[in-house]
Amino acid sequence: MSKQSIKCVEDSLGAWRNFIEGGMGDATVTRSEILESWYRCKKLGINPYDGKGKDTLDHEKLQQLINHNSRLVEVAKPFMHTVYQSVKGSGFMVVITDKEGRILHTCGDSGILDKAAGTIRFIKGTNWSEQAVGTNAIGTALAINKAIQISGSEHFCQSHHCWTCSGAPIHNSLGEIIGCFDISGPAECVYSHTLGMVVAAVEAIENQLRKEIIQEEKNRAYELLSAATESVTEGLLAVDNEGRIIHINQAAQKMFGLSEKIETGQLLKSILGPNEKFSEMANQLLWKTDVEIVHEQGRDRIHCTCSARPFSKKDGSIAGVVFTLREINKVRRLVNRMVGATARFYCKDIVGESKVIKSALKLISIAANSRSNVLLTGESGTGKELFAQAIHNHSGRSEGPFVAVNCAALPRELIQSELFGYNEGAFTGARRGGNPGKFELANEGTIFLDEIGDMPIELQVNLLRVLQERKVTRVGGDKEIPVDVRIIAATNKNLLKDIDEGRFRQDLFYRLNVFSIHIPPLREREEDIELLTMYLIRVFSESLGKQIKGAETEFLQAIRNYSWPGNVRELQNAVEFAINIAEEDYLTVKELPRTVVSYPRSARTEGDVISLLEIERIAVESTLNQFNGNITQTAKALGIGRNTLYDKLKKLGVRV
Numbered sequence: 001m002s003k004q005s006i007k008c009v010e011d012s013l014g015a016w017r018n019f020i021e022g023g024m025g026d027a028t029v030t031r032s033e034i035l036e037s038w039y040r041c042k043k044l045g046i047n048p049y050d051g052k053g054k055d056t057l058d059h060e061k062l063q064q065l066i067n068h069n070s071r072l073v074e075v076a077k078p079f080m081h082t083v084y085q086s087v088k089g090s091g092f093m094v095v096i097t098d099k100e101g102r103i104l105h106t107c108g109d110s111g112i113l114d115k116a117a118g119t120i121r122f123i124k125g126t127n128w129s130e131q132a133v134g135t136n137a138i139g140t141a142l143a144i145n146k147a148i149q150i151s152g153s154e155h156f157c158q159s160h161h162c163w164t165c166s167g168a169p170i171h172n173s174l175g176e177i178i179g180c181f182d183i184s185g186p187a188e189c190v191y192s193h194t195l196g197m198v199v200a201a202v203e204a205i206e207n208q209l210r211k212e213i214i215q216e217e218k219n220r221a222y223e224l225l226s227a228a229t230e231s232v233t234e235g236l237l238a239v240d241n242e243g244r245i246i247h248i249n250q251a252a253q254k255m256f257g258l259s260e261k262i263e264t265g266q267l268l269k270s271i272l273g274p275n276e277k278f279s280e281m282a283n284q285l286l287w288k289t290d291v292e293i294v295h296e297q298g299r300d301r302i303h304c305t306c307s308a309r310p311f312s313k314k315d316g317s318i319a320g321v322v323f324t325l326r327e328i329n330k331v332r333r334l335v336n337r338m339v340g341a342t343a344r345f346y347c348k349d350i351v352g353e354s355k356v357i358k359s360a361l362k363l364i365s366i367a368a369n370s371r372s373n374v375l376l377t378g379e380s381g382t383g384k385e386l387f388a389q390a391i392h393n394h395s396g397r398s399e400g401p402f403v404a405v406n407c408a409a410l411p412r413e414l415i416q417s418e419l420f421g422y423n424e425g426a427f428t429g430a431r432r433g434g435n436p437g438k439f440e441l442a443n444e445g446t447i448f449l450d451e452i453g454d455m456p457i458e459l460q461v462n463l464l465r466v467l468q469e470r471k472v473t474r475v476g477g478d479k480e481i482p483v484d485v486r487i488i489a490a491t492n493k494n495l496l497k498d499i500d501e502g503r504f505r506q507d508l509f510y511r512l513n514v515f516s517i518h519i520p521p522l523r524e525r526e527e528d529i530e531l532l533t534m535y536l537i538r539v540f541s542e543s544l545g546k547q548i549k550g551a552e553t554e555f556l557q558a559i560r561n562y563s564w565p566g567n568v569r570e571l572q573n574a575v576e577f578a579i580n581i582a583e584e585d586y587l588t589v590k591e592l593p594r595t596v597v598s599y600p601r602s603a604r605t606e607g608d609v610i611s612l613l614e615i616e617r618i619a620v621e622s623t624l625n626q627f628n629g630n631i632t633q634t635a636k637a638l639g640i641g642r643n644t645l646y647d648k649l650k651k652l653g654v655r656v
């Protein structure tokens with residue numbers, strides 16, 4: 001130590017002594033921060049001859065305090081160790097405290113740690129505030145909210161005079177004190193750069209804390225954003241100015257038929273395809289409101305309105321665009337559903353791997369894209385309405401209504417007014433204000449005329465006129481109302497024969513038969529039977545709240561062997577029946593309706609002894625017996641309508 005340094009130490013000690021013994025501070029020798037602190041200590045009644053830490057927490061309380069300050073401790077620890085590495089071996093120790101000055105963590109050479117513990121109880125859990133132990137770098141830095149170095153006799157308590165310490169308060173992002181960082185060592189090793197190290201370490205800790213908080217805020221904001229974007233039914237999609245996805249909610253994913261989770265950063269066009277209109281729009285980065293877009297996704301077609309709102313960077317340049325997508329189909333479907341005019345089936349709902357079904361499916365797509373009338377032919381229950389719905393849903397009219405009319409079910413005298421509507425006063429009982437007919441209701445959509453072969457011949461001419469002129473005149477009215485309707489008709493009859501026999505107009509037939517699709521009966525596509533059965537087991541098991549996993553071999557064998565006069569509807573009813581009464585996980589032959597098991601196809605084919613008509617008679621009779629003559633239940637079990645059943649009873653000569 002130089003002579004000058006020794007002189008300073010002596011002066012400083014003299015000043016301390018004068019203050020402690022005489023109560024007078026000397027501002028020419030003692031720094032103002034120190035003097036002010038001494039005055040505070042005196043006022044607090046601190047004993048200058050003590051200085052031993054007395055207020056120490058027990059292990060449990062200390063642990064609680066560390067937990068409470070865990071973020072500070074975890075962030076500070078690596079910095080404490082880095083600082084310690086540069087003072088290692090020189091008798092220094094590094095300490096952090098909480099905002100009150102209570103020591104949370106220490107690191108240092110074991111010799112100095114022991115000395116600190118043994119002489120003044122400078123250990124974890126001890127309170128090192130000014131109030132507890134007088135002027136010191138920790139307590140005073142916290143008291144004046146400023147970094148400070150305190151050496152030798154600047155300490156208020158004599159037992160600290162052999163120490164030099166440098167402390168700086170640590171702040172949170174709001175500027176509030178949350179702790180103190182301190183380096184303490186022997187009094188003879190006073191270096192001004194030690195305080196510099198402390199200040200740098202505190203700055204690094206504060207930066208790290210800020211970063212963590214910013215990251216947490218970002219995470220929280222992202223979670224909030226996700227929750228908000230997932231809580232809306234609209235599709236939301238944000239892309240950056242390179243067309244890369246920043247965010248996409250589930251509704252948008254669903255609209256685009258994307259089943260896998262989309263990672264952010266992917267190029268939108270790599271997901272939707274480069275020629276996709278929507279990708280093009282995304283690249284324009286312009287404000288848009290309610291632009292109608294049509295997106296083709298495999299067999300599905302999404303029709304929606306899209307609004308685009310660009311967002312900017314700080315410098316005002318466009319950072320990206322947020323899109324809001326509303327499915328038009330959904331909105332219009334909702335309205336149509338309210339009036340009972342929706343088609344729920346798509347191509348994907350048509351089960352079947354047989355050649356005939358596959359080629360019928362191809363025809364559906366062609367028919368969907370054409371404006372021509374369609375005639376669907378096939379036995380009852382083969383799926384004509386299902387096909388009609390799929391054609392509608394895959395056509396450009398999918399957002400419009402799908403109105404189904406069963407011509408066989410309408411009373412003859414009402415057909416005219418049901419189809420074409422009526423004006424007020426058209427007949428007794430006519431509604432005030434009149435009523436639109438099915439053609440008007442199907443405007444901009446599709447009308448499905450089921451069982452067209454049952455349309456009375458005298459009314460066929462009216463229908464023909466509508467098909468030719470695309471206008472209807474309500475019963476009791478004289479105004480022609482234009483209608484834009486696509487017609488899909490269906491029949492299970494041989495219309496050519498009906499034409500020959502004068503029951504169906506030839507000109508109407510040719511108008512309807514522009515595009516004809518024949519749906520073969522189930523017995524002609526045996527490979528579909530098992531597939532349909534397994535599909536129906538899944539569907540009914542779920543809708544009836546059962547846990548049926550499949551069917552036993554014998555069950556499937558019986559199903560394959562039966563001729564299914566009622567086609568898919570009959571199969572559907574048989575499976576529903578079986579699932580209803582099933583008690584085990586797998587359907588057994590016991591659960592099949594009696595008709596299916598009693599009249600296998602072999603009975604029909606053996607030497608052609610039993611005719612199809614006979615089989616039909618047996619099936620009808622035995623089902624009638626099974627349901628005690630109840631027509632509704634029998635028709636349901638056979639998979640045919642009540643009217644068809646009445647026709648059959650008449651034809652087969654069966655009495656109820």
Ligand SMILES: Nc1ncnc2c1ncn2[C@@H]1O[C@H](COP(=O)(O)OP(=O)(O)OP(=O)(O)O)[C@@H](O)[C@H]1O
Pocket residue numbers: 349350351352378379380381382383384385386387450492532568569572640641
């Ligand atoms: N390939 C198939 N895949 C799935 N379900 C089918 C299939 N074919 C028919 N169905 C179902 O069978 C039932 C009968 O079909 P649909 O009502 O379309 O027959 P239809 O030929 O119009 O009958 P009808 O001539 O008696 O009016 C419906 O519930 C339908 O969903």
